[in-house]
C-alpha cells in the first residue's frame with residue numbers, strides 16, 4: 001500500500017493541473033471588453049441615439065422596411081423601451097448584450113467600450129427618454 005501512495009498523489013496532481021488548465025476555457029463568450037463606469041446622467045437623444053444612426057451604424061439594417069427593431073430617430077426609443085431593456089438586471093438587457101454577443105449577424109458590429117458604457121449607464125439610470 002505504501003508504495004502506491006506516490007503514484008496516487010501524482011495522479012491527483014496531474015488531475016488538478018489538468019483542471020486548472022481546462023476550466024478557464026469553459027467561460028462564456030459574453031462580455032470581453034472592459035466597460036468603463038459612467039456616473040453622469042446619460043442623455044438618450046444626445047449620447048445614445050447617435051450610437052445607432054451615426055453613419056448608419058445600426059440603422060443601415062435596423063430601419064423600417066428592413067430589419068426590425070427600427071432604430072431610426074423617430075422609432076428608436078419605443079423600439080428599445082421596454083422590450084429590449086431589463087431595468088432589474090441592466091447587464092442582461094438585449095440592447096446592451098446583443099451586439100456584444102457572438103450572434104452571427106453582429107459578429108462584425110460591436111459596441112466600442114465607450115458606447116457599451118453609455119448604454120449600460122443609461123439603462124441603470126432607468127432608460128429615460130431624455
Ligand code: HEC
Nearest residue numbers: 057058060061067069084094095098099103105109110111
Ligand atoms: C448587417 C445588418 C445589421 C447591423 C449593421 C446591425 N444589426 Fe442588429 N440585427 C440584425 C439582424 C439580421 C437581426 C435579427 C437576427 C438575429 O437575431 O441575429 C438583428 C437583431 C438585433 C437585436 C435583437 C432584436 C430582438 O428583438 O431580438 C438587437 C438588440 C440588435 N440587432 C441591435 C443592433 C445594434 C445596437 C446595432 C448597431 C450597433 C445593430 N444591431 C447593427 C442585423 C444587423
